[in-house]
Amino acid sequence: MITFVTRRLLWAVLTLWLVVSGTFLLAYVLPSSDPARMMAGPHASKEVVERIRADLYLDRPLPEQYIRYVSHVARGDLGRSYKNKEPVTAAIRRSLPWTALIAVGASIFQILVGVPIGVIAALHKRSTVDLGAMSLALLGISAPTFLTGLAIMYLFGFQFGWFPLGGLGDGALGALRSAVMPSLTLGIAGAAYYSRLTRGEYLDIAQQDYMRTARAKGMTERRVVLRHGLRNALIPVLTFFGMDLGAMLGGAVVTETIFAWPGIGKLAIDSVLQQDFPVMLGTVLVASIAIVLANLLVDLLYAWLDPRIRLS
Amino acid sequence: MPASPLARVALLGLSLGLLFPLLSACSPGDGLAPAFGHTSPVYGGRFVFAGEEDIRTMDPAIGYDEVSWTVMHLVFEQLLAYSDPDEDGQVHLIGGLAEAWEVSEDGLSWTFHLRHGVRFHAGLSKGREMTADDVIYSWTRLFDAHLASPGADFYAVIQGADAVLAGESSQVSGLVALDPWTVQVHLVRHDATFANAVAMTFGSVVPAEDVKDRGEQWSFSPVGTGPFRVESWDIGEKTAFTANRDYWQPGLPYLDEIVYLPNYTRSIQFLKLEAGELDQVNRLTSPDYLWVRSDPAWSQRIEEIASVDTYGEMLNTQMPPFDDVWFRRGVAASINRDKLNKLRNGRAHPTVSWVPPGLAAHVEWDEMSPAQRRPYRYQRYDPGLARQCLDQSRYFQDGHYTGPGITYWALNDEASAITSQSVQQDLASVGVPLDIKTTTFPTYLSATGQPQTVQMAYTAWVMDYPDPKNFLDPIFDCDSRAEQNSQNSTFYCDPETDRLLDAADVAVDPDQRTALYEAAQARIMEAAPVVVEYHSTSLSVTLPVVRGFKVHPIWTRDMSQAWLDVAEGRPSP
Numbered sequence: 001m002i003t004f005v006t007r008r009l010l011w012a013v014l015t016l017w018l019v020v021s022g023t024f025l026l027a028y029v030l031p032s033s034d035p036a037r038m039m040a041g042p043h044a045s046k047e048v049v050e051r052i053r054a055d056l057y058l059d060r061p062l063p064e065q066y067i068r069y070v071s072h073v074a075r076g077d078l079g080r081s082y083k084n085k086e087p088v089t090a091a092i093r094r095s096l097p098w099t100a101l102i103a104v105g106a107s108i109f110q111i112l113v114g115v116p117i118g119v120i121a122a123l124h125k126r127s128t129v130d131l132g133a134m135s136l137a138l139l140g141i142s143a144p145t146f147l148t149g150l151a152i153m154y155l156f157g158f159q160f161g162w163f164p165l166g167g168l169g170d171g172a173l174g175a176l177r178s179a180v181m182p183s184l185t186l187g188i189a190g191a192a193y194y195s196r197l198t199r200g201e202y203l204d205i206a207q208q209d210y211m212r213t214a215r216a217k218g219m220t221e222r223r224v225v226l227r228h229g230l231r232n233a234l235i236p237v238l239t240f241f242g243m244d245l246g247a248m249l250g251g252a253v254v255t256e257t258i259f260a261w262p263g264i265g266k267l268a269i270d271s272v273l274q275q276d277f278p279v280m281l282g283t284v285l286v287a288s289i290a291i292v293l294a295n296l297l298v299d300l301l302y303a304w305l306d307p308r309i310r311l312s
Numbered sequence: 313m314p315a316s317p318l319a320r321v322a323l324l325g326l327s328l329g330l331l332f333p334l335l336s337a338c339s340p341g342d343g344l345a346p347a348f349g350h351t352s353p354v355y356g357g358r359f360v361f362a363g364e365e366d367i368r369t370m371d372p373a374i375g376y377d378e379v380s381w382t383v384m385h386l387v388f389e390q391l392l393a394y395s396d397p398d399e400d401g402q403v404h405l406i407g408g409l410a411e412a413w414e415v416s417e418d419g420l421s422w423t424f425h426l427r428h429g430v431r432f433h434a435g436l437s438k439g440r441e442m443t444a445d446d447v448i449y450s451w452t453r454l455f456d457a458h459l460a461s462p463g464a465d466f467y468a469v470i471q472g473a474d475a476v477l478a479g480e481s482s483q484v485s486g487l488v489a490l491d492p493w494t495v496q497v498h499l500v501r502h503d504a505t506f507a508n509a510v511a512m513t514f515g516s517v518v519p520a521e522d523v524k525d526r527g528e529q530w531s532f533s534p535v536g537t538g539p540f541r542v543e544s545w546d547i548g549e550k551t552a553f554t555a556n557r558d559y560w561q562p563g564l565p566y567l568d569e570i571v572y573l574p575n576y577t578r579s580i581q582f583l584k585l586e587a588g589e590l591d592q593v594n595r596l597t598s599p600d601y602l603w604v605r606s607d608p609a610w611s612q613r614i615e616e617i618a619s620v621d622t623y624g625e626m627l628n629t630q631m632p633p634f635d636d637v638w639f640r641r642g643v644a645a646s647i648n649r650d651k652l653n654k655l656r657n658g659r660a661h662p663t664v665s666w667v668p669p670g671l672a673a674h675v676e677w678d679e680m681s682p683a684q685r686r687p688y689r690y691q692r693y694d695p696g697l698a699r700q701c702l703d704q705s706r707y708f709q710d711g712h713y714t715g716p717g718i719t720y721w722a723l724n725d726e727a728s729a730i731t732s733q734s735v736q737q738d739l740a741s742v743g744v745p746l747d748i749k750t751t752t753f754p755t756y757l758s759a760t761g762q763p764q765t766v767q768m769a770y771t772a773w774v775m776d777y778p779d780p781k782n783f784l785d786p787i788f789d790c791d792s793r794a795e796q797n798s799q800n801s802t803f804y805c806d807p808e809t810d811r812l813l814d815a816a817d818v819a820v821d822p823d824q825r826t827a828l829y830e831a832a833q834a835r836i837m838e839a840a841p842v843v844v845e846y847h848s849t850s851l852s853v854t855l856p857v858v859r860g861f862k863v864h865p866i867w868t869r870d871m872s873q874a875w876l877d878v879a880e881g882r883p884s885p
Contacts (some may be wrong), residue, residue: 033758037797041376042757043776043786049797051460084369085528086547094547158583165584167573168549215434260575262548270366270575275754 005296012292019288020073020281025064025275034277035082056082079278079286088282096286099263100170101175102255105183106190107241114191115237116226118198119230123260125203135196140192148259149185156181166260182259186252190244194237201233239298246294250287277292339384339826344609345588347856347877354881358569359858359874361592362581366548371531373454373461373744380869382514383572385867386553388536391424391447392507394866401592401617402670403778403865409442409517409537418818419502426493430560435535436466436526437519439558442537444489449520452476452484469506500541502757502818504825506683508777526790539565539872548574559885566860566875569817590863592854594869601657604853612702616851617863620668621774623660625735625843626760630803631767633715640840641690642701646742647735649845655730660846664691666783666833668847672822673780673829700863713743721759721769722750726769731845750837760801761794771801771842778865780829785813788836802839
């Protein structure tokens with residue numbers, strides 16, 4: 001177990017280094033645009049742009065910039081935003097909890113709604129209930145996030161006035177209220193996908209010998225479904241759940257943009273659009289860490305769910 | 313058999329789907345909350361507005377964008393200020409932190425007499441009184457090479473500024489404090505726009521001890537002398553400003569608090585306005601604009617003024633086919649400006665003048681003599697003239713275009729998308745094919761600043777200050793060209809234009825100055841390095857309770873005298 005985790009963590013470090021280096025090269029080598037020009041503004045003279053470039057170390061040779069960046073990252077210093085001079089670590093610390101809040105909300109919604117619908121559909125195979133549930137699931141998967149987000153905002157925020165129209169409300173309760181619509185938006189597609197996945201898995205498992213044996217032993221149907229059926233059907237769901245959670249923690253760009261939600265996704269997209277490279281690299285690093293850790297967590301949970309799986 | 317939980321959920325979903333159109337027909341926006349009816353300003357309340365971007369910085373030496381300028385106008389003040397727009401929408405320079413000022417006959421020496429009793433917001437300066445030393449510190453700071461202030465260029469005419477910029481001195485020799493309330497400024501040459509520079513946010517007066525002690529943290533909660541102080545800046549969430557009750561202007565401000573919410577798209581901003589979550593918006597999508605204009609209640613709440621800007625296309629004079637003046641003229645005469653105005657819902661006023669209305673050297677086609685019109689005639693939609701010009705160019709043979717493929721660089725916003733497609737259609741009608749390349753603003757900015765890179769692009773120039781110099785010098789002067797980050801993106805260079813611009817820059821007589829800029833503009837328009845299309849309008853939609861809010865040509869939104877006509881309003885601060 002310890003060897004497994006250690007090996008995975010070493011691979012994670014290598015993965016992160018590759019991701020950071022690749023992003024650094026994409027940002028600084030490709031001749032897309034000049035961050036100093038963006039920071040100076042469209043009316044600034046070339047002299048001002050040159051002064052800003054010098055101040056941001058952009059006038060140094062690329063290898064020197066790269067070594068400087070990597071050595072700072074190794075010490076936990078991700079630099080400062082070109083845009084507002086805020087330390088990148090502070091920007092991430094500020095944004096990550098908000099993304100985590102809607103990611104957790106969306107995950108709860110996905111599991112609590114998606115899995116039961118999948119099981120119910122499987123138990124009522126080829127009935128109207130099954131057809132209705134899977135049609136809704138197809139709709140949930142197909143509808144783009146920007147559309148579901150705007151529809152949810154219009155209905156629950158504008159027409160019913162139950163939730164504020166984007167942004168963060170005041171205080172803890174206000175923040176929780178504000179998190180409902182983005183969480184729902186983020187969770188709808190996942191819930192739809194989980195319901196289809198659970199249904200498919202459950203239908204496979206329902207044919208297994210151990211399900212028949214459990215019933216033959218006189219177990220109640222509820223116990224058969226929950227203990228033998230659902231537990232086994234959840235293994236592939238868990239794989240996607242881990243990856244989903246990691247991806248969501250890395251930033252839900254579209255959802256956060258629609259709801260003006262101050263999370264990592266909004267931070268990332270703004271940094272890309274404004275050529276704020278230190279922030280962009282920082283958000284990519286966070287997203288990578290989230291995905292790597294989520295996958296590690298999933299591997300560990302496998303062993304708990306299915307004792308036949310050994311971590312070696 | 314009772315319905316399963318799933319069936320109930322499905323039923324609820326179906327019901328909501330059916331109810332949706334009915335609900336849409338009775339939106340909250342149908343009933344605008346009325347004003348209370350106070351006849352004079354009352355105190356109190358919170359004014360909330362939003363934007364598509366967050367504030368970039370609140371350091372007045374650095375901020376150089378619309379949002380930053382708008383919020384910094386609440387917190388900081390300069391020695392000179394701009395008046396409210398007059399009946400013609402024009403603004404004029406008036407006293408700000410300086411109650412009076414004098415200029416020597418040769419225009420080289422400026423003396424500012426500061427107001428007494430102007431205090432900084434609390435902070436390390438502890439609300440102390442502003443003095444001449446603060447002015448000198450604030451302006452000297454602009455030349456700190458490490459700060460790399462975009463404002464340094466506007467003040468570079470001050471004696472000794474270059475030495476500080478070069479790191480050879482820490483003091484600007486041309487800035488002198490005659491006494492605590494008098495600042496004298498010596499210039500190296502006459503500059504008719506120096507007063508405009510003084511009124512820019514770059515000239516804001518800040519307390520030295522606060523800036524020095526807090527370093528880079530200062531810009532997150534800066535201290536100024538304005539009607540509002542920064543209460544908090546939660547980046548990406550909101551920025552709150554509270555009333556400065558020690559403000560030097562008696563009775564102001566009326567509002568207790570102003571809140572800025574970043575990152576809302578235009579459509580969501582308008583939804584929030586309808587829901588009463590915002591008090592004002594200044595950008596609308598086209599459908600929302602048309603709806604607001606047609607709605608009896610909302611149309612009363614919209615205010616529009618002419619913006620001091622010019623929109624059109626830049627044509628790279630060093631790249632084929634735009635290296636041929638006849639081809640440029642033909643392209644300029646091919647663009648249907650009236651169609652663009654219709655596509656922009658009547659908010660794009662067609663023009664032949666790069667210098668916008670209200671500024672010296674602006675020209676109106678209808679007011680010009682035939683001789684005066686001659687250089688400007690290519691900047692009007694005239695398909696016949698366009699054909700003649702194109703036929704004279706070396707890129708047309710027997711009425712067919714023979715030049716290289718043309719790529720038009722557009723931005724990923726609504727105005728640019730509309731313009732680029734309209735231009736593509738117009739040019740196709742005279743036989744010039746065009747490919748549109750849509751890109752982000754940073755990429756556009758870098759690409760257009762490099763020679764031999766962009767043939768043709770959507771362009772706009774919004775004023776830094778209301779003077780023709782700001783619209784001509786930075787973009788048409790030969791010296792503005794560069795291998796990288798060229799401000800002159802057309803790479804137009806004409807020694808005679810330069811001579812006229814240089815002469816206008818040092819001209820003391822205003823009439824002579826205007827004549828020189830008119831002559832320079834006429835030469836530029838005849839050479840057509842740009843296609844001049846239209847001047848835009850600024851708009852504002854407010855809730856009925858909002859009073860005293862102004863759409864300002866410089867600050868966009870001016871809330872310094874705004875108040876809320878609500879029952880809870882107080883008669884005194």
